[in-house]
Amino acid sequence: MQTDLSKKFGIDYPIFGFTPSEHVAAAISRAGGLGVLGCVRFNDPDELDATLTWMDENTDGKPYGVDIVMPAKVPTEGSAVDLDKLIPAEHRAFVDRTLTELGVPPLGDDAEHATGVLGWLHSVARSHVDVALAHRPALIANALGSPPKDVIDLAHEHGVPVAALAGAVDHAKRHVENGVDIVIAQGYEAGGHTGEIASMVLWPEIVDALGDSASVLAAGGIGSGRQIAAALALGASGVWMGSYWLTTSEYKLGGADKGPTAIQRALLAATSADTVRSRIYSGKPARLLLKTKWTDAWAKPDAPAPLPMPLQNILVSEAHQRISAGSDPEVVAMPAGQIVGRMNEIRPVAEIIAELVAEYDRTVDRLDAAR
Amino acid sequence: MQTDLSKKFGIDYPIFGFTPSEHVAAAISRAGGLGVLGCVRFNDPDELDATLTWMDENTDGKPYGVDIVMPAKVPTEGSAVDLDKLIPAEHRAFVDRTLTELGVPPLGDDAEHATGVLGWLHSVARSHVDVALAHRPALIANALGSPPKDVIDLAHEHGVPVAALAGAVDHAKRHVENGVDIVIAQGYEAGGHTGEIASMVLWPEIVDALGDSASVLAAGGIGSGRQIAAALALGASGVWMGSYWLTTSEYKLGGADKGPTAIQRALLAATSADTVRSRIYSGKPARLLLKTKWTDAWAKPDAPAPLPMPLQNILVSEAHQRISAGSDPEVVAMPAGQIVGRMNEIRPVAEIIAELVAEYDRTVDRLDAAR
Numbered sequence: 001m002q003t004d005l006s007k008k009f010g011i012d013y014p015i016f017g018f019t020p021s022e023h024v025a026a027a028i029s030r031a032g033g034l035g036v037l038g039c040v041r042f043n044d045p046d047e048l049d050a051t052l053t054w055m056d057e058n059t060d061g062k063p064y065g066v067d068i069v070m071p072a073k074v075p076t077e078g079s080a081v082d083l084d085k086l087i088p089a090e091h092r093a094f095v096d097r098t099l100t101e102l103g104v105p106p107l108g109d110d111a112e113h114a115t116g117v118l119g120w121l122h123s124v125a126r127s128h129v130d131v132a133l134a135h136r137p138a139l140i141a142n143a144l145g146s147p148p149k150d151v152i153d154l155a156h157e158h159g160v161p162v163a164a165l166a167g168a169v170d171h172a173k174r175h176v177e178n179g180v181d182i183v184i185a186q187g188y189e190a191g192g193h194t195g196e197i198a199s200m201v202l203w204p205e206i207v208d209a210l211g212d213s214a215s216v217l218a219a220g221g222i223g224s225g226r227q228i229a230a231a232l233a234l235g236a237s238g239v240w241m242g243s244y245w246l247t248t249s250e251y252k253l254g255g256a257d258k259g260p261t262a263i264q265r266a267l268l269a270a271t272s273a274d275t276v277r278s279r280i281y282s283g284k285p286a287r288l289l290l291k292t293k294w295t296d297a298w299a300k301p302d303a304p305a306p307l308p309m310p311l312q313n314i315l316v317s318e319a320h321q322r323i324s325a326g327s328d329p330e331v332v333a334m335p336a337g338q339i340v341g342r343m344n345e346i347r348p349v350a351e352i353i354a355e356l357v358a359e360y361d362r363t364v365d366r367l368d369a370a371r
Numbered sequence: 372m373q374t375d376l377s378k379k380f381g382i383d384y385p386i387f388g389f390t391p392s393e394h395v396a397a398a399i400s401r402a403g404g405l406g407v408l409g410c411v412r413f414n415d416p417d418e419l420d421a422t423l424t425w426m427d428e429n430t431d432g433k434p435y436g437v438d439i440v441m442p443a444k445v446p447t448e449g450s451a452v453d454l455d456k457l458i459p460a461e462h463r464a465f466v467d468r469t470l471t472e473l474g475v476p477p478l479g480d481d482a483e484h485a486t487g488v489l490g491w492l493h494s495v496a497r498s499h500v501d502v503a504l505a506h507r508p509a510l511i512a513n514a515l516g517s518p519p520k521d522v523i524d525l526a527h528e529h530g531v532p533v534a535a536l537a538g539a540v541d542h543a544k545r546h547v548e549n550g551v552d553i554v555i556a557q558g559y560e561a562g563g564h565t566g567e568i569a570s571m572v573l574w575p576e577i578v579d580a581l582g583d584s585a586s587v588l589a590a591g592g593i594g595s596g597r598q599i600a601a602a603l604a605l606g607a608s609g610v611w612m613g614s615y616w617l618t619t620s621e622y623k624l625g626g627a628d629k630g631p632t633a634i635q636r637a638l639l640a641a642t643s644a645d646t647v648r649s650r651i652y653s654g655k656p657a658r659l660l661l662k663t664k665w666t667d668a669w670a671k672p673d674a675p676a677p678l679p680m681p682l683q684n685i686l687v688s689e690a691h692q693r694i695s696a697g698s699d700p701e702v703v704a705m706p707a708g709q710i711v712g713r714m715n716e717i718r719p720v721a722e723i724i725a726e727l728v729a730e731y732d733r734t735v736d737r738l739d740a741a742r
Contacts, residue, residue, distance in 0.1 A: 002741050168644055188559065189569035198560035198569035200592030200601065201643050201709040221571030230571065230601035232741065233734050272568050272576055273539055338572040363604050364738050370373050370603065371735060 001228070001360055005182070005215050005237040008161075009034055009063050009138055013357055014238025015228070016217055017349075018067055018141070022051050022058075023250040027349035029062040032357075036065035036141055039128045048128060052135040065139030065163075066132045070125040070147050087315050091304050095319050098297045104322050126151070133158050139182075144193060144284075145171065146178040153179070163217065167195025167202070169209045176214045183210060184240045187220030191243040191337035193286045194220065194277065200234070207235035223339040225359025229367075243267075243337040249348045255325070260346060262323070263334045266292065272341030280316070281335060283309035289336050294323060372599070372731055376553070376586050376608040379532075380405055380434050380509055384728055385609025386599070387588055388720075389438055389512070393422050393429075394621040398720035400433040403728075407436035407512055410499045419499060423506040436510030436534075437503045441496040441518050458686050462675050466690050469668045475693050497522070504529050510553075515564060515655075516542065517549040524550070534588065538566025543577045547585045554581060555611045558591030562614040562708035564657045565591065565648065571605070578606035594710040596730025600738075614638075614708040620719045626696070631717060633694070634705045637663065643712030651687070652706060654680035660707050665694060 006014040012032030019025050025035030037055060042048035055064055129151055132140065140147070140155045141163040147155075155162045156179070163182035166172035172183045185206040187199025197205075199220040207216050218231035219240035231239045245251065247267050255261050260268070266289055277285045280298040283306055288295060297303060306312045377385040383403030390396050396406030408426065413419035426435055500522055503511065511518070511526045512534040518526075526533050527550070534553035537543040543554045556577040558570025568576075570591040578587050589602035590611035602610050616622065618638050626632050631639070637660055648656050651669040654677055659666060668674060677683045 169642070187569060187571065189572050197643050197709055198558060198571070198592060200558065200570040200598060201560050201712065204595060204597050205643055205712060221569060224575060226575050226605050227571060229604040229738065232738060233600040233604055234597050271540075272572050338568055341572065341576060361742070364742065367600065367603060367735050368739055371732070 001232070001357065003232065003237040005217070008215075011063065013353065014217075015353060015356065016065070016139075016238060016240045017245055018143075018240060018242040019245045019251070021245070021251050021253050022055055023252055024245045024248050024349060025064055026055055026058045027248070027250045028245070028353070029059045029064045031350045031353040033353055034063055034065055034138065035059070036067050036139065038067045038143075039125075039132070040067075040069045040143075042128065043124065045127045045131050048131050049134070052132060052137075056135055063136075063138030065141055066128070066137045067141040067143055068125050068128045068132070068147070069143045070145070070151070083311060083314055087307065087311055088304070091307060091315055094302075094304050095315060098294070099319055099322060102293050102297070103328070104319070105325070107318070107322055107325065129154065133160070139163055141165070141182075141184065146175045146180055149178055165193075165219070166206060168197060169205055172206045172210060172214075172216075176210060180214065182215050182217060182237075184217045184219050185236070186240070188277075189287075189338040190220030191275070191287050191340075192335040193282070193284055194337075195285075199231075203231065203234045203236055220337060221339055223342040225356045225361070226363050227339075228356060228360045229363040243335075243339055244343060244352070245349065246334075246336065247343045247346050248352065249346055262328060264346065267334070267336060267340055267343055268345065270336070270340045270343075272338045275336055275338055275340060279306040279312065281313065283307055283312035286335055287337055289334050289340065293328075294319075372603070372728065374586075374603065374608040376588070379586075382434065384724070385588075386724060386727065387436070387510075387609060387611045388616055389514075389611060389613040390616040390622070392616070392622050392624050393426055394623055395616045395619055395720060396435055397426055397429045398619070398621045399616070399724070400430045400435045402721040402724040404724055405434055405436055405509065406430070407438050407510065409438045409514075410503070411438075411440045411514075413499065414495065416498045416502050419502050420505070423503060423508075427506055434507075434509030436512055437499070437508045438512040438514055439496050439499045439503070439518070440514045441516070441522070454682060454685055458678065458682055459675070462678060462686055465673075465675050466687060469665070470690055470693060473664050473668070474699070475690075476696070478689070478693055478696065500525065504531070510534055512536070512553075512555065517546045517551055520549060536564075536590070537577060538573070539568060540576055540580045543581060543585075543587075547581060551585065553586050553588060555588045555590050556607070557611070559648075560658075560709040561591030562646070562658050562711075563706040564653070564655055565708075566656075570602075574602065574605045574607055591708060592710055594713040596727045596732070597734050598710075599727060599731045600734040614706075614710050615714060615723070616720065617705075617707065618714045618717050619723065620717055633699060635717065637705070638707060638711055638714050639716065641707070641711045641714075643709045646707055646709055646711060650677040650683065652684065654678055654683035657706055658708055660705050660711065664699075665690075 001013050003014045011034050015033035017028035017033050018036045020038040020041050022037055025037040028035035140160055143165050146164050152162050161181040163184055164175040164180045165184040165186050167186055175183055185203045187202045203218045215237040217238050217240040218236035222239045222241050223244045228239050247264055275287050277287050372384050374385045382405050386404035388399035388404050389407045391409040391412050393408055396408040399406035511531055514536050517535050523533050532552040534555055535546040535551045536555040536557050538557055546554055556574050558573045574589045586608040588609050588611040589607035593610045593612050594615045599610050618635055646658050648658050
């Protein structure tokens, strides 16, 4: 499974694993892939700094990356307190009413109340870049379009390549014009922010459009060695997997250190048909777990329209926190791709990667034998 | 590119080509694939009979198949005249007004007026089966769920295997329980009637769920040898391609014998982003060419909701006929998959198949070399 990207990064397999968990990211890197830490949840730069120090110390000297979310259109700036004022009372009333109706318990008195994902703000994302570059990231990825030109230049000055996510050929070309080195071609079936064109069509289209100007990572629908073989067959230089790590043993966020959380139990139970693309998470279309009472509530005729990014996530962040702290797997709000149907047990990262590699090898053997 | 299905049918390549054109279907079979003639357009059994006689005589003795559309839920029976009475006046007025606004010319005085696709009616589909079995079909496929049990039994008595299309694991399992031999796993990106789960996730999921109980053909998003390699990597025993044949030299329907039609010019110009899933064609969700003035008109707030199958197609059939006879490529109504972005010139079937095979071989060579 050697490609230009596995050679460029000096990794055993061109398997790039995006995750908000530093424990999972480090395990991916240690197992021969490249773990990419999602930074959007770090509202406090010092917390990110400490986490990256931990990454430096727990990856056996192997490379890792960071993912920073910088929207192409800079959303409204301001602190959470300022932005709060832009949220209509009707929306707040709907969220409060829905949580009560769904029986989601309030937070305990000692809980720190979530303030929403400020990482989507330009200023916060920029501070993430500065913090990251003081460590040893092998890759800076941007999950929402091209990073600003000066960020790309800054990364390049530090010798760090830049990746950006694209859901269409035009976006991919624009990224490369802006100086991006690696395009993550993300199909319709992916979790989180995603477009309309499915992976089978999108990946080779972007590979062909970019030619030698940039390498392509395939994202959206990958959770087996056969799917990795398909991605490389379609011309990708590696794969970018996100959802699949949410049910790993190393995932400790949201209380998972005390056993599977409500979200994890919902992920384990879900089929490929149990996701939906919706604006209720962030204000932009993102694929989430479907058929939960929470997504259903937003689909009802009396529900308000989701707010634009970043207001929607600020609106729902405490609701997400309450839902996560609750114990009802039928009430969750979690980005996840259609590959969720293949996520059926909690397993260690190293075991997953070994299985991906073994199945990939068997697949290429099978194709070879069928000629 | 040898699989259980290429061996079963005695064909050079497991490339199954669905097309409403007997000229295209015969060319696919002659080139080493298996051409499958879509029968839904034949309202007159004698016309189908004559066409299959032509197929018998023009396929060099090579196998071909037929595709018959039998919905799982039997729609309202009756002749076109009876069914006409079920169409609301509001819908007719909307279609008339829209065609006028879009400048679509009326039919000439000598034109035979289209009566809509009656092949979706159970009685008509059954007559198609009887007509087909008097010829030498190597395969009977059903594009809408399992055929009725007695049709499957009848086909098996004639030694003809039966294929059925599925967009989800549950459908696929039900087909096999009903006696279907081959499941066509059709992903979200496909043209025509299609579900929500994309090919990258759907194909291996159905392959795993069926095990040895049935072979799987991969459909949705295929138009290159790399995509065929991906399909076989994911465990399919072959591919089912539909949209891709609409821009072949052999395609003569709708006036294509006199040069590219308005529909073909729209297909050649379209990108992968130019399709939409909509109920306006048949009453069930089907992927069509997007961003045409016709689909836009149906998306406007003043447009009526599409009627249930089969009424919607009866409603719009003369409109489709007028649009096809017209010359404006911005006003078309045509099922097509996201692969339309790769359909950029009118080419002979044999050239396409040779290219698919050559690219498939190069792809397996490349995977082999990368280990």
